[in-house]
Amino acid sequence: MSDATLAAVANRLPGVTIRQMRLEKLQLSQPGSGGWHFYAQDSDAQKAVSLAVAWAQAFASQVESQVAGASAGGLEPYITVDAAQSIDIQADRSPGLATYISAGALFLLALAAFAILFLDAKP
Numbered sequence: 001m002s003d004a005t006l007a008a009v010a011n012r013l014p015g016v017t018i019r020q021m022r023l024e025k026l027q028l029s030q031p032g033s034g035g036w037h038f039y040a041q042d043s044d045a046q047k048a049v050s051l052a053v054a055w056a057q058a059f060a061s062q063v064e065s066q067v068a069g070a071s072a073g074g075l076e077p078y079i080t081v082d083a084a085q086s087i088d089i090q091a092d093r094s095p096g097l098a099t100y101i102s103a104g105a106l107f108l109l110a111l112a113a114f115a116i117l118f119l120d121a122k123p
Contacts, residue, residue, distance in 0.1 A: 025040055053083075053089065
């Protein structure tokens, strides 16, 4: 999410601003194994795929340039980075936060109903 990386994405995809990318378009997932997953949200699925691919490639390019300058006190020279999948990407929609909130509310409502029906309130 650095300025340089997002500026490279904005230059590659006209019509998308750095502010939009930071506030609503981009999400980053970093599992413990070190593999990073770049996600993008847009009403047009193909635009979201293009945005995610551009972001991953810009990130890989920025890291490679930092590693190349490692002798000047940058990153370790042994770091490798590769955009592992940048073609033939599936444009799947992930459930929104509202879906999880609704499911949690329904679960709590059902749990409360069972508690009222099956727990005896007599002292």
